[in-house]
Amino acid sequence: MAEISFQAITKQFGSSTKPSVDAVTFTVPSDTTCMFVGKSGAGKTTLLRMVNRLIEPTSGKIVIAGANVLEEDPIELRRHIGYVIQQVGLFPHMTVAENIRVTAEVTGGWKKSRLDARVDELLDLVGLPPSEYRRRFPRELSGGQQQRVGLARALTTDPMILLMDEPFGALDAITRAQMQDELLRIQSNVRKTILFVTHDLEEALKLGDLIAVMHQGKLEQLGAPVDLLTHPVNDMVARLVGSDNILRELQYLTAATAATAGARGRFAPGEALPGCPRDASLLSAMLKLFETGAPALVLESPGAGVGGGAGGGSGASGGGGGAAGDYITLASIISTLMKGRSREGWPESATLAASGADSGNSGNSGNGGNGGKGADGLALAKA
Numbered sequence: 001m002a003e004i005s006f007q008a009i010t011k012q013f014g015s016s017t018k019p020s021v022d023a024v025t026f027t028v029p030s031d032t033t034c035m036f037v038g039k040s041g042a043g044k045t046t047l048l049r050m051v052n053r054l055i056e057p058t059s060g061k062i063v064i065a066g067a068n069v070l071e072e073d074p075i076e077l078r079r080h081i082g083y084v085i086q087q088v089g090l091f092p093h094m095t096v097a098e099n100i101r102v103t104a105e106v107t108g109g110w111k112k113s114r115l116d117a118r119v120d121e122l123l124d125l126v127g128l129p130p131s132e133y134r135r136r137f138p139r140e141l142s143g144g145q146q147q148r149v150g151l152a153r154a155l156t157t158d159p160m161i162l163l164m165d166e167p168f169g170a171l172d173a174i175t176r177a178q179m180q181d182e183l184l185r186i187q188s189n190v191r192k193t194i195l196f197v198t199h200d201l202e203e204a205l206k207l208g209d210l211i212a213v214m215h216q217g218k219l220e221q222l223g224a225p226v227d228l229l230t231h232p233v234n235d236m237v238a239r240l241v242g243s244d245n246i247l248r249e250l251q252y253l254t255a256a257t258a259a260t261a262g263a264r265g266r267f268a269p270g271e272a273l274p275g276c277p278r279d280a281s282l283l284s285a286m287l288k289l290f291e292t293g294a295p296a297l298v299l300e301s302p303g304a305g306v307g308g309g310a311g312g313g314s315g316a317s318g319g320g321g322g323a324a325g326d327y328i329t330l331a332s333i334i335s336t337l338m339k340g341r342s343r344e345g346w347p348e349s350a351t352l353a354a355s356g357a358d359s360g361n362s363g364n365s366g367n368g369g370n371g372g373k374g375a376d377g378l379a380l381a382k383a
């Protein structure tokens, strides 16, 4: 359990006239992944490196699991904080196994036999079969494999926290995507609090539970990816996350986001409709509607049956006859996409028309199938 709380944290380097990180305050809940995004020079790396005290703050506090990091012994602190950077920094004359154990050996407290087992465990975890890779040297590895070793090394002491500074930035697109999937898999196994700097927005949307947008040393917005896409606080954030990018929304918003009760009554009871998982992307739902020519898809929750709770309360609850929000239609998808755009000057009438098209037949669902759905009700497609 390691919640990380930044409290008016500030860094002004001696040589500069304004702070590189300027009174930044926010909290990253335990076991979540927070992505730092923003232009080059925004202060992301500086913010990250103050967590393990590679950079000492000018003022403010960073509190991890209740303890102020400035009151910790820096060496002891780093035992609990893994650190992964783009330049992996493996020692060329040491084998993979030696590179992985070196942190644990330096920080001490590990028995040799326990460390041997730990190295193999970690190689397995990062997808490098130990018998094949344990004795290799870094020069005998691809860039992606070196980065895997770097990740294994950061996990050796089983830290509660991982700091990652553009770790996949130097990898080709395919390897980068594999490493991202690997990190998601590892995170679902071992649960760390991860702070991850990236300039790749797709990476931020894919990996982040939270995204912190930095701009000129200040925290511009903190939110779930879906909040940033649908409710950017200003034009700078909107441009950065590409809130105007419909394809991106189709890829990253879930089918549950467009759940509607309004489709009921449009087709005969008992008419067989194709199903669609609630956590599928809007894009795949839309393609399925096109492919099947069906008027609607039935949203299905994994394991919970149709209309189960996985939608996180996204359905309007006003419907009198059974669970609301259990269908998805082209109109409900369009209405969802329009909603995120109303702040950018879409004509209000167009938005109303789109929701109206869907709520028209629902009769008893009050303010329409999609009505009253805030950002909280939205969910992000991770598939």
Ligand SMILES: Nc1ncnc2c1ncn2[C@@H]1O[C@H](COP(=O)(O)OP(=O)(O)O)[C@@H](O)[C@H]1O
Binding pocket: 013, 014, 015, 016, 020, 038, 039, 040, 041, 042, 043, 044, 045, 046, 047
């Ligand atoms: N050691 C340093 N000395 C002086 N200025 C620095 C130092 N490190 C970073 N900076 C400045 O702080 C600002 C933020 O840098 P950084 O945190 O590396 O940004 P980012 O990681 O977002 O690209 C930049 O203007 C950079 O020039």
Ligand SMILES: [Mg+2]
Binding pocket: 044, 045, 046, 197
């Ligand atoms: Mg940086």
